[in-house]
Amino acid sequence: MVAIIKMGSSVRKIFLYNEEKIKKENAQLLAACNYPKGLGEISPEIRIKYLQKLTRLNTKAKRNSVHISLNFSQEDQLNKEQLVRLSSEYMKGIGLENQPYLIYRHTDAGHPHIHLVTTNIRLDGKRLFSLKIGVFKSFATCRAIEKQFGLVPAGMRENSIHAVDQDRVFRVEYGKSETKRAIGTVLHYVLNNYRFTSLVELNAVLKSYNILADRGSRNSPTYRARGLLYRVLDEKGKKIGVPIKSSAFDCKATLNAVEARFAENRILRKKYEGAVRAVIDLTVFRYAPKTMEQLSNQLEKQGIVLLKSGSLQGQKVDLTYVDHRNQTVFRGLDLGMPYSVQGILKRLGNQQNASNAVEDNFLTFKEEIAFNPRVDKGQQPLKCYDLSDFSRKNLLREVAEPQEDFSSVPREWNRRIRKKKKKLSSH
DSSP states (O other): OEEEEEEESOHHHHHHHHHHHHHTTSEEEEEEETOSSOGGGOOHHHHHHHHHHHHTTOSSOSOOEEEEEEEOOTTOOOOHHHHHHHHHHHHHHHTOTTSOEEEEEEOSSSSOEEEEEEESBOTTSOBOOOHHHHHHHHHHHHHHHHHHHTOOOTTOTTTOHHHHHHTOOOOOOBTTBOHHHHHHHHHHHHHHHOBOSSHHHHHHHHGGGTEEEEOOOTTSHHHHTTOOEEEEEOTTSOEEEEEEEGGGSSSOOSHHHHHTTHHHHHHHTGGGHHHHHHHHHHHHHHHOOOSHHHHHHHHHHTTEEEEEEEETTSOOOEEEEEETTTTEEEEHHHHOGGGSHHHHHHHTTOOSOHHHHSOTTSOOEEEOGGGOHHHHTTOOOOOOOOOTTOSTTTHHHHHHSOOOOOOOOOGGGOOOOOOOOOOOOOO
16 A cells, blocks of 8 residues: 655645546445534535634745555455555644545546545644655555555555556556546656657657647747647557646746757757667668668567657658657657658658658657748758769668767857866965
């Protein structure tokens, strides 16, 4: 069992969160403990007003609400009576057994769990609970409850929800887990580990987890306000469910925060360009694929996902390479003309139009001009390369030639270490 304790300044907010789950039939109220009346006689309005009355007894306390989630393994089969009794033991262990608290069982996640809503203000107005003490007591209480109720220990990582929270990131499946929490887990992992330089490249990574970062259409209020929404994708790559604002996540997932990573990521990914080119070249040379689908299948076996990307401004279709081994993303033209759509098609012996030759099984992401560094900065178009001699005959030589992995470091990234001069004092 894993307990997560959160403290805030609004008991009404966490109360409405759980009550909204009930309205959507994703949760049920199991018990209202330590209330003046029985559960059947208490309406939602009375439940929240009683908690709010307690919080008003101490106006100096900035954090007066306590929201606890108790998470269990899939193997733990607990009925209503057991969950209520378990909750009572837990509240006793952390020192809140005499406080009024509500027990909700949620059913919209991939693992069984319950939520406890209460306040840390007593009837005499004293504040009796702090997060630091609560977490310290919570760990020992969870271990004792595991033994008492025969639960799967949190230390057994293959069966513990604790493993999901910290180390493992899964594809988001709508309806099988809480949407906001599932998206937040993926964003925290992707934003801090992958090196992307545009929203298109970020979406190429997020697509692997069934997530899309969406700015909306150019005329939408979200786009004009430089907002960013995160949405879940279904099996066909279509948007499903309600979008969630980027500002709702704890990690820095807003548009400004995402764009702030582009410049640094452009430098950090430089050393992996040669490796990605080499994998593509060797795949074409060794397996001699005839179609984009065959090339995509071979690259995927080596940890590189090939996606199709487009533009709203009529620009040519390009390819995006997601290297999950080194956690980097490259557009085809960033790697060079031989790795763009036209270049790859020539190397595969396919002379069809690029937009028609790329199979429909590649998801097309719409790239806004605002995220194209070449358009933003008014740079000249990329140099065109002659691909007439780029054939399998001299491909081995191309692969064998060493390439420079690092470019010169920009001035602002080059820290100068100055040595302090020792001052000689004269006596």
